Amino acid sequence: MTTDTTWHYENFERAGSAIGYRITRKLDEVQSPFQFIEIYESTDWGNLMLIDGAMMLTTRDNFLYHEMMSHPALFTHANPKNVVIIGGGDCGTLREVLKHKGVEKAVQCDIDEQVTRMAEKWFPELCDSNNDPRAELLFDDGIAYMANCAPGSVDIVIVDSTDPVGPAEGLFNKAFYESCFKALKDDGILVQQSESPLVLLDLIKEMRGEMGKAGFTTFKTLPFPQPCYPTGWWSATLARKAGGFTFREADARAKLFDSKYYSADIHQGALVAPPFVAAALGE
Amino acid sequence: MTTDTTWHYENFERAGSAIGYRITRKLDEVQSPFQFIEIYESTDWGNLMLIDGAMMLTTRDNFLYHEMMSHPALFTHANPKNVVIIGGGDCGTLREVLKHKGVEKAVQCDIDEQVTRMAEKWFPELCDSNNDPRAELLFDDGIAYMANCAPGSVDIVIVDSTDPVGPAEGLFNKAFYESCFKALKDDGILVQQSESPLVLLDLIKEMRGEMGKAGFTTFKTLPFPQPCYPTGWWSATLARKAGGFTFREADARAKLFDSKYYSADIHQGALVAPPFVAAALGE
Numbered sequence: 001m002t003t004d005t006t007w008h009y010e011n012f013e014r015a016g017s018a019i020g021y022r023i024t025r026k027l028d029e030v031q032s033p034f035q036f037i038e039i040y041e042s043t044d045w046g047n048l049m050l051i052d053g054a055m056m057l058t059t060r061d062n063f064l065y066h067e068m069m070s071h072p073a074l075f076t077h078a079n080p081k082n083v084v085i086i087g088g089g090d091c092g093t094l095r096e097v098l099k100h101k102g103v104e105k106a107v108q109c110d111i112d113e114q115v116t117r118m119a120e121k122w123f124p125e126l127c128d129s130n131n132d133p134r135a136e137l138l139f140d141d142g143i144a145y146m147a148n149c150a151p152g153s154v155d156i157v158i159v160d161s162t163d164p165v166g167p168a169e170g171l172f173n174k175a176f177y178e179s180c181f182k183a184l185k186d187d188g189i190l191v192q193q194s195e196s197p198l199v200l201l202d203l204i205k206e207m208r209g210e211m212g213k214a215g216f217t218t219f220k221t222l223p224f225p226q227p228c229y230p231t232g233w234w235s236a237t238l239a240r241k242a243g244g245f246t247f248r249e250a251d252a253r254a255k256l257f258d259s260k261y262y263s264a265d266i267h268q269g270a271l272v273a274p275p276f277v278a279a280a281l282g283e
Numbered sequence: 284m285t286t287d288t289t290w291h292y293e294n295f296e297r298a299g300s301a302i303g304y305r306i307t308r309k310l311d312e313v314q315s316p317f318q319f320i321e322i323y324e325s326t327d328w329g330n331l332m333l334i335d336g337a338m339m340l341t342t343r344d345n346f347l348y349h350e351m352m353s354h355p356a357l358f359t360h361a362n363p364k365n366v367v368i369i370g371g372g373d374c375g376t377l378r379e380v381l382k383h384k385g386v387e388k389a390v391q392c393d394i395d396e397q398v399t400r401m402a403e404k405w406f407p408e409l410c411d412s413n414n415d416p417r418a419e420l421l422f423d424d425g426i427a428y429m430a431n432c433a434p435g436s437v438d439i440v441i442v443d444s445t446d447p448v449g450p451a452e453g454l455f456n457k458a459f460y461e462s463c464f465k466a467l468k469d470d471g472i473l474v475q476q477s478e479s480p481l482v483l484l485d486l487i488k489e490m491r492g493e494m495g496k497a498g499f500t501t502f503k504t505l506p507f508p509q510p511c512y513p514t515g516w517w518s519a520t521l522a523r524k525a526g527g528f529t530f531r532e533a534d535a536r537a538k539l540f541d542s543k544y545y546s547a548d549i550h551q552g553a554l555v556a557p558p559f560v561a562a563a564l565g566e
Contacts, residue, residue, distance in 0.1 A: 007301055009292055016327025017510065018290055020301030044299025044482065061481065061514075198344065198510060199327065225508060225516035227300065227481060231344075232515015233508035260559040269552025276346075276543040 005043055010055050012230040015199045019055065019228065021045055027122060032114035039122045045228075047122045049090065051115070051162060055228045057090055059123065065193075066092035066126075067262040068224040068270070069236050073156050073191045074100050075252045075267065076238065076245055080155040081105070084183070086142035086171060088160035089115030092126040094135060097158070099257040106135055113139035143170050149183035157184060159192040164203070172207055177214035177239075186241055190216065194237035196230050197223045197273075201280045204237060208281070211239045220245040221281065222270035224261070245271060288326055293338050295513040298482045302338065302511065304328055310405060315397035322405045328511075330405045332373065334398070334445060338511045340373055342406065348476075349375035349409075350545040351507040351553070352519050356439050356474045357383050358535045358550065359521065359528055363438040364388070367466070369425035369454060371443035372398030375409040377418060380441070382540040389418055396422035426453050432466035440467060442475040447486070455490055460497035460522075469524055473499065477520035479513050480506045480556075484563045487520060491564070494522045503528040504564065505553035507544070528554060 009020035021042045028039040040048040046059020057065070070093050074080050081104040083097050089110030097106045110116060116137065120127045129135055138145065146157070157180045164172040172192075180190050190211065194204045208219050216239040226234035238245060252264035273283055292303035304325045311322040323331040329342020340348070353376050357363050364387040366380050372393030380389045393399060399420065403410045412418055421428065429440070440463045444451040453459055455475075463473050473494065477487045491502050499522040509517035521528060535547035556566055 007292070007294055009290070009301060009303060011290055011303070011305070016305040016325060018292060018301070018303030018305075019515075020292060020294070020303065022294070022299040022301075042299060198508065223508070225481065225506070225514075227514040227516060231508075231510040232302075233510060258558075261557045263555070263558050265552075265555035266557055269548075269555060272546070272548035272552060274544045274549055275541075275546050 008040065010053065015196065015230040017230060019230065019232070021048060021058070023048070028118065030114050030118065032112050034112045037114055037118050039118060049118060049122070054162065056162070057092070057123070058228050061227050062090075062092055062126070063260045064224055064226050065234065066096050067259050068222060069093050069158055069160055069191060069193060070096035071252070071259065071262040072222055072236065072247065072267055072270065073158065073189045073238055074103070076247045077155055077189050078187065078248070082154050083107070083156045083158065084109065084146070084149070084154050085158045085160055086146065087162070087168065088158065090119040090123060090126050091116060091130055092123070093158055093160045095126055095129045098129040098132050098134060101256070104134060107138060108135070109138040109140055109142045109145045111139065111141055143176055143179070146176065146179035146183055149179070151182050152185050154183045154188060155185060156189045156191065159190070161193065163195070172210065174210045174213045177211050177216065181215045181241065184241065187243065188241065190239040192237050192239070194221055194235045196233055197221065197235045197277050198231045198233050200230075201277065204235065205281065207237060208239070216240060217242055218244060220271065221273065221277070223273070223277070224270060291323065293336065298479065298513040300513060302513065302515070304331060304341070306331070311401065313397050313401065315395050317395045320397055320401050322401060332401060332405070337445065339445070340375070340406070341511050344510050345373075345375055345409070346543045347507055347509050348517065349379050350542050351505060352376050352441055352443055352474060352476060353379035354535070354542065354545040355505055355519065355530065355550055355553065356441065356472045356521055357386075359530045360438055360472050361470065361531070365437050366390070366439045366441065367392065367429070367432070367437050368441045368443055369429065370445070370451065371441065373402040373406060373409050374399060374413055375406070376441055376443045378409055378412045381412040381415050381417060384539070387417060390421060391418070392421040392423055392425045392428045394422065394424055426459055426462070429459065429462035429466055432462070434465050435468050437466045437471060438468060439472045439474065442473070444476065446478070455493065457493045457496045460494050460499065464498045464524065467524065470526065471524065473522040475520050475522070477504055477518045479516055480504065480518045480560050481514045481516050483513075484560065487518065488564065490520060491522070498524060500525055501527060503554065504556065504560070506556070506560070507553060
């Protein structure tokens with residue numbers, strides 16, 4: 001290993017800001033049928049995965065995103081048994097979901113098998129639960145998967161996708177959300193990564209608008225820190241057909257698994273939007 | 284104004300990460316006796332102030348830092364009347380402090396008058412309260428100011444400094460904290476910006492250690508998003524001679540001024556450290 005280092009920067013055109021990492025070398029790369037995947041080694045953040053030049057995750061900080069994309073929804077639903085993850089090929093969300101012993105089945109449907117192969121190789125800790133008998137890994141089109149899901153069969157759909165450009169564009173519109181609405185039971189929950197609450201509030205509003213057109217009536221956007229994404233401040237938006245977002249706080253406090261960022265108190269705190277976010281979202 | 288843009292990156296050596304902004308032009312610069320101050324215009328973040336190449340604030344996101352450096356302490360102290368701000372030359376913290384009508388006097392002591400002159404010119408909104416009769420702006424050595432403060436005369440000391448290198452290095456050690464301890468009343472509160480809770484936990488522990496050697500016995504580190512600082516996730520550490528950090532929640536809920544990020548609920552949420560932070564800090 002060389003001790004030479006270089007800085008890799010990613011410019012976020014929509015935000016007018018950039019984030020960079022000090023890297024030591026490129027570890028791997030593959031051009032899949034869908035996208036170009038690169039793995040870098042960094043001095044302080046472990047390994048980095050980039051897809052089409054965009055930072056997807058680092059060894060060091062991915063726990064923030066994966067925990068907040070899963071546990072708030074799983075501790076809000078009364079009894080989640082069937083979970084579908086659309087995207088999520090790095091398997092980190094799947095691992096968190098399967099920490100809930102009540103989950104009987106978790107399907108991960110990512111269009112790009114190479115993302116999972118790279119995760120197995122360079123982020124093996126995220127793939128700890130891939131052989132769990134409750135896990136089903138599909139490499140297929142998430143839009144088609146949701147459209148073909150049996151109506152009323154799913155408790156939670158987690159859309160763990162890249163940004164709404166390229167392969168993931170179709171995961172942010174009314175047609176896709178209608179499929180989710182149909183597949184979810186009446187008390188089901190849809191979770192969507194929803195970008196930065198500081199600079200991309202318009203996108204969150206637009207996303208909620210599309211979810212609303214598909215029939216969802218209640219929404220909650222939970223912010224959390226995520227250093228490797230634009231502004232370092234990210235969010236997950238939860239949507240339901242009806243009902244609120246009171247969570248199973250006692251269960252969350254008594255949870256039998258470890259988490260690094262998520263806790264019942266963090267969950268409680270994330271439920272309350274800062275004034276400027278609440279105002280923008282009309283809460 | 285030209286429509287050409289360029290990207291300005293700042294590498295954070297200790298964190299191994301970088302943050303950048305798309306800028307349109309340099310608006311101003313001055314070499315003061317202490318440091319080199321630059322002002323840039325950005326496409327999405329308003330104006331930027333850099334000191335010795337390090338990002339200090341942007342028009343768009345400084346409210347996060349200024350609100351969280353002031354309101355949590357002011358709503359924790361039972362009746363804060365005398366507040367001292369060490370550093371804080373951009374006057375944003377002073378403005379937030381003076382929103383509290385019970386404050387009778389707020390001294391801002393920054394060693395570098397040029398920081399305030401640049402703020403008046405390029406961030407005038409932060410200087411709204413500079414002519415408040417309760418405000419006293421000093422341009423002097425904050426270490427000497429605290430050392431010479433009348434014992435037991437101050438309710439809250441806010442150390443709104445740059446990082447612990449260069450002019451601000453002396454604001455992060457036992458000797459300085461001893462001066463703060465002496466100047467504070469028994470129920471006083473010390474507030475110090477305490478870097479990123481994700482990558483600089485060692486610094487927070489070290490800082491608390493120095494505060495402890497100076498006599499402070501209780502500590503609380505409040506995290507908050509701050510996109511323009513390393514990792515986009517920052518913190519303020521509060522220290523007291525004795526007693527806890529229960530805040531005047533009813534007063535915070537009934538506050539008579541606007542804030543964009545701070546609220547009683549945000550305050551409540553920030554009091555609870557995520558599990559990995561609590562573990563590292565031994566909370």
